Amino acid sequence: MDFASVELSPEDAEFRDELRAFLADIVTDEVRRRDRETGENFDEGVHLALGAKGYLASDWHDESDGGFSALRRRIWDLEIGRAHTPWFHWGTTAVVAKMMRDFGPSELTDEVLPGVLSGETRLCLGYTEPEGGSDVATCKTRAVRDGDGWIINGSKMFTSNAHNARYVFLLTNTDPDAPKHKNLTMFLVPLDTPGVDIQPIRTIDGDRTNIVFYSDVRVDDRYRIGAVNGGWGVLRGALDEEHGTAEKEDDGLQRVAVMSEHLTLMAEAIDAIAELVTRPGADGRRLVDDTSVAYRLGRSVARTEAALSTPGMFGRVANAQTMRDVAPDLMDLLGSASALPIDTTGAADDGGAEYIFRLASPVGIYGGTLEVFRNMIAQHALRLGRPAYSPPKS
Ligand SMILES: Cc1cc2nc3c(=O)[nH]c(=O)nc-3n(C[C@H](O)[C@H](O)[C@H](O)COP(=O)(O)OP(=O)(O)OC[C@H]3O[C@@H](n4cnc5c(N)ncnc54)[C@H](O)[C@@H]3O)c2cc1C
Known part of the structure; x- marks a missing residue:
């Protein structure tokens, strides 16, 4: 690990000062008080302001694609944390959008990504089930073929931010008779589909999360992310990202560890x-x-x-x-x-x-x-x- 201190160029120092002033403006005492009361870790006004200013797009894109340089990404992470920005769900939205880019049909990605980068569309994770979350591959939520679509039945525990999200990245079982890890399929399910019922749960630290029930929820096949029964390959990338075990650059500028x-x-x-x-x-x-x-x-x-x-x-x-x-x-x-x-x-x-x-x-x-x-x-x-x-x- 490189413990050398980093000298900021005048441009990077200006970026930091501008970001700090912008966050001070939008992450007000009122925003923080509301966040403590609701436990949502999310504020729509803040999220949309960061999108409109182009920060979400810069964070989401790789540097080679017009995104932040490694140094600016580090400044960004530090300033967001220091301002106590209610903002944890950007991480899940960004990860799911990357899985869509890598595995989803390009028409669906083209449809969803602009809203993700502007802040209007949020994406949440539907892996954990009431009977257990550590071993996600034991998934019991069923998706059954129905013409050009699928019918989904089951329930997911701890689907955080579902009530502020437009889609859930849903892990389903599409072949209960197949061996474990070879029976999973991922979908991006619109949360306003009939049959989706989102119920709140509060945790000991006051956070709001949800249990979500899926009763005969019909989704078109175009919402499938990756191959049928090939969901484990899609999910692995998302889990590595969430666990902080994905390959990192060796420039000493990465976030040291998740959380x-x-x-x-x-x-x-x-x-x-x-x-x-x-x-x-x-x-x-x-x-x-x-x-x-x-x-x-x-x-x-x-x-x-x-x-x-x-x-x-x-x-x-x-x-x-x-x-x-x-x-x-x-x-x-x-x-x-x-x-x-x-x-x-x-x-x-x-x-x-x-x-x-x-x-x-x-x-x-x-x-x-x-x-x-x-x-x-x-x-x-x-x-x-x-x-x-x-x-x-x-
Ligand atoms: C606030 C909060 C937000 C969350 N948000 C989301 C979300 O947005 N989307 C989502 O899908 N999930 C979410 N989760 C679920 C979270 O990922 C799971 O709670 C976690 O993976 C553990 O699963 P579980 O709670 O079902 O515990 P279980 O898997 O049932 O585990 C119970 C106990 O057994 C232990 N255990 C289990 N397996 C092993 C093992 N192999 N070796 C040793 N010990 C083991 C565990 O450590 C634990 O102590 C959230 C959870 C919380 C608390």
Whole structure:
């Protein structure tokens, strides 16, 4: 890894300043407050403004295709995170649009892509089912041929942002008798099709996601992405992208690991707590003069820095595990008032650590659980072989 600092050219510095000012203008306190209340991680006004300014198109296209240079992409990622932009669903939209470009019929891509880049069309992921998400290939949602179309029946758990999206990238089973991985087909299903029912779910950190039911949903064959029973090949690319295991450039400018933006929130909470514990109380004493407070605060900073610098799938695990370990330590330093959430009178640090504590659980689940990532590290990085799940032979 290259730890050299990057000198910005005047043009790149101007790009950063312009982007920062633009985000300050559109990501207002009101936008952030609404996002906290709804848990949507999405704001249509912000999304459309980023599309209209051309930022979505620049992020989506490769540099060779007129998109951001590697350096500008890095600036873009950092500034979006620092502004607390409610924006996580751009990632899913962008990934699905890339799968369409690579595997879908070109007429469908031509129809959908302009709306994606302008911000008007959002795309969501329909993989996980109520009976399990880690092993997505066990998919039970059925798609059955019906003339020049398909009839879909089943249900999908945790289809985040479905209520703000126009299409779902849906994993279906098109041949229950075929071997696993050889019976899957992907579709881009318009979410306003009769028979689609989107029901809300709130998670422990206040996020809004959905369960979506599909009852005799008819889609034309032109919405199929990739070959019939060839869905696993399409899905693999999308999963690698989501897991952060896709091939990266070696220029040191890539996002270090997926979900590192959550650690930025934790770093901000730590900064706020460092300020609180160094402030003298009514008796003139400072909490940080207690060596155990100083030690635990220092350990939190060190672990956060280490996680922020850990790349790829190792970083994915380090980020979520560090949040899970450090957040309760931070709350402990401040006492029971740290359990009060943001905007509550008397909250020790305005709910900063409390929010990280609640966020840490889902961060270790979505996009693949920590256990599954640890298995991937064991199998692919440490070459320990495939885990054996069968009971030991007696
Ligand atoms: C907030 C949120 C948003 C999400 N958004 C989406 C979305 O937009 N679209 C979508 O399709 N999905 C989404 N998901 C689903 C997410 O990808 C799954 O929750 C995740 O893959 C785990 O699946 P599961 O919850 O069904 O748990 P399960 O797969 O049932 O796992 C249960 C437990 O068993 C463990 N486990 C399972 N398999 C293994 C294994 N092989 N080795 C060791 N341990 C194992 C898991 O770690 C976990 O602790 C979202 C989830 C959350 C919480």
